[in-house]
Amino acid sequence: MSVDPSVVRRIAHLSRIAVDENEVSRLNGEINAILSFVETLSSVNVEGIEPITSVLPMQMKKRPDVVTDGGIVDDILVNAPAREDHYFVVPKVIE
Amino acid sequence: MSELTHLTLAQARDALRSKKISATELTKAHLSAMEKARLLNCYITETPELALEQARQSDFRITQGSAGPLEGLPIGVKDLYCTKGVRTTAASRILDQFTPTYESTVSSNLMRDGAISLGKLNLDEFAMGSSNETSAFGPVISPWRRHSDPSAKIVPGGSSGGSSAAVAAHLCLGATATDTGGSIRQPAAFTGTVGIKPTYGRCSRWGIVAFASSLDQAGPITRTVQDAAIMLRSMAGHDAKDTTSVDAPVPDYEKAIGSSVKGRRIGVPKEYRIEGMSPEILQFWDQGVAWLKDAGAEIVEISLPHTKYALPTYYIIAPAEASSNLARYDGVRYGLRQAGRDIADMYEKTRAKGFGSEVRRRIMIGTYVLSAGYYDAYYVRAQKVRSLIKQDFDLAFAVGVDAVLTPATPSTAFAQGEQGSNDPVEMYLNDVFTVTVNMAGLPGIAVPGGCAANGLPLGLQLIGRPFDEETLFALASAIEHAAPKIEYPKPWWA
């Protein structure tokens, strides 16, 4: 399988990464090189094989329903590029 | 002062315990070495004041008799570990001036045991790379030089290139690192150091910037096997904040050092004899086999038939997970923000500017293999092949193999710009021997075995059963004992 420039642009948008036209053609080549490298997997017989879910044969631990966190609004906001009155601020979102 | 930086971690520990040296003088010696070694670009952020303050406290605790197992030992921390109050970059522009309000579990375990942090070590951006050339803070230069052209800037491997170079250049006694596809073992092999990626789940991932969650694992890089054992014991352990960490006691790994390997069965996988492999590497591998045989181990040829699929599998799974893990870098809550005409434009500009080209490429590959219509063909298939790769190892261990011996890398280190500039896949091949271990979640250690004709170090890799790091330490120390002693480069940079 390989991609064309329109797919590259679509993936870039899905990834929320701006790309200019020069990059599209460069990325197109690189992505196709990687896709052709992984192409070999299509020759593996995976019939009846389950996809791996965890390398460890262990059960997921659960935590008790206790409030142990929160109340740290300063820590939450301290690195924010824009904030106001304990809110994060972003360019207007239109619904 | 320079002799102090040439102590091993174990030697320094013993000297501190017997009060022959102080933590403060040991720390100062390292800080001074770091200052002279800025050319190598090992550290992104040096924290001398914090280090000296920690050293003062360590000296106090040593006098008080309340010293921890790592009391007063200066180490470096890969800048993928979040450190409270100290800027954490993941070697990316996108994190900008991000300063965590929290400390990663592993670094916090080390501090709990008395270790002193000298600063934050350079790496490939978001740990994506094999040469430390993708760092937004510039490449790290290895202290090693090729005989043939000493002016070439040799790469220290990656992604933990700052860690491996700093340890090899005596800019810390040991360093933390992380390994997703070989990022501890390959740089260790490139710099003549020891690096262990423990079993998945042995160390907590909490507070370490995630690359590929199902593969990432923390571990140390040090100059000796014993030092790695000492560091790992402090780093490892269960953490309720990471449900993939294992609730099992941490053994005293140091006890395994020098223990007999007589009768241990060592598997040598025939599939690792890949096409085009240099005779020098093959010969070096044979030498490793001979050393273990001499130490009393039993050598058996084994088959790991899906080995050749490991790297392609990795280049689907790791980017897929990364594309999702790196979605949080959106300019909203921390890190870089580039203004845009609306929110989507802000996201796209921020992420285009904040991520370097390798990271952008991997995010896009990951997005593609997860996208509608391709998910089954790529991601699901890769996860099935991953099951097969793990099965290969399960079968080998089931027939009584205690560990597997392979070369750590297909070549010695190369110079900056020599690989991957035209074809990203060329660079990816560096991880061909290490990546299977991450796929199967197994422990793997790289141990130096000498130098190649070009003067650069070569490393062997031992792969163990899940949670049997002790066997790896025993075998690695047998190799270390048998192999010619590594002579680290004289400080040409200072």
Place this chain on the structure above:
Amino acid sequence: MSQQASAKYLKGATGDWEIVIGMEIHAQVTSKAKLFSGASAEYGGAPNDHVSLVDAAMPGMLPVINEECVRQAVRTGLGLEAQINLRSIFDRKNYFYPDLPQGYQISQYKYPIVGEGVVIVDVSPTERISVGIERLHLEQDAGKSLHDLSPTESHVDLNRSGVALMEIVSKPDMHSAEEARAYVSKLRTILRYIGSCDGNMEQGSLRADVNVSVRRPGEKLGTRCEIKNVNSIRFIGQAIEVEARRQIGILEDGGEIAQETRLFDPGKGETRSMRSKEEAHDYRYFPDPDLLPLEFDQAYVDGLKGQLPELPDAKRARFIEQYALPPYDAGVLVMERASADFFEQTAKGRDAKLAANWVINELFGRLNKEGFDVAQSPVSAAALGAIVDLISSNIISGKIAKDLFEIVWSEGGDPAQIVEARGMKQVTDTGAIEAAVDAVIAANPDKVEQARAKPTMLGWFVGQVMKQTGGKANPQTVNDLLKRKLDV
């Protein structure tokens, strides 16, 4: 099971149309802490105060599952008579939005914790349908973006980010706004019985995404539109009606329905397209590598099953059986667990039908008028029971009982003592009643004549006697005496 009445079809300009409705209900799990972090799940709070480093998706943060949310999801699944999956998987649903800090929502896609189930819904006293449940899964809520604090910026509060939700997906088994409303109402009742969701729609604890399509009766399913986030049962009904009308209008004009997400605007009474949600719906689901599969054993499920409270359907059946109540009354009483409990306390050892009448007609009527719920009732079950006792033992008449109820409602006090103290007892002394009857007959000879000719006049005499006795005369005795004396 559903008796599809042709009355349910909507009449269009060119003939009948059938509406097909399926719903995705997001129900907030009742828990103290969030699904994957230890921050409070409580509603409200100062902006970004109920937020942990995990909820803000700080680098290196990892989710750890809250066992209570798992327990509640299993209990809810049992309440929906659904298949409980002993192994389920958390997936990441990837998309960018400022109130989604991780850039993905942790949800369950391919392997949900609960599979197929069913809800029995009473649409009216005479119509009962069964709505299939497709699945129930656990997922994280998103934060909240506020768009009205500034003209150029949006403000983000992550207090809701990471709160546990159960998404309950129905099959497209509903065919009218009434059915949809009744389904949500029933689901809400079940959730509240189980205690896994408080059902508070105003606070957003229960939100519905409604899938609506229309088709000619008997034809294959039409293209559906999803109306997002409808937050009251009334609006659900309105939204369905206007959306169905919109679709019929388009189809009858020869147009086609575009599959899309729409928003209901209750002010304008219309739905409109949410174009922003339309672009590139490619969520790239994959199993969350930070979380192992969610597993538990059958013994765990059985244990929870054994501890479930009696659920509304079983309770209703028992009320019908045990108290001989009409099904509709039983249905009304079990709508809320607290009401059902109130009824049972009131009815204990008494005439259950009478008790049910009083609970449903007087008490519920009065509570509704005041906007109270049963827990806020000024009249306790014991007091209402005492009133019922006074009626049953003929101490007061039904009419006096209403006055008594009013006194107990507004002043409180023991009903029997009030009756005693205020002389409200029914007069059963035949002599006194007879005197009153005689007096009325004597005073109205003309009416007596009329009554003999036209026995329905008897009622007028009863009224006069009751007036004379201050309403306390036993109506039956008055009736009997009058009949005898007037010879009718």
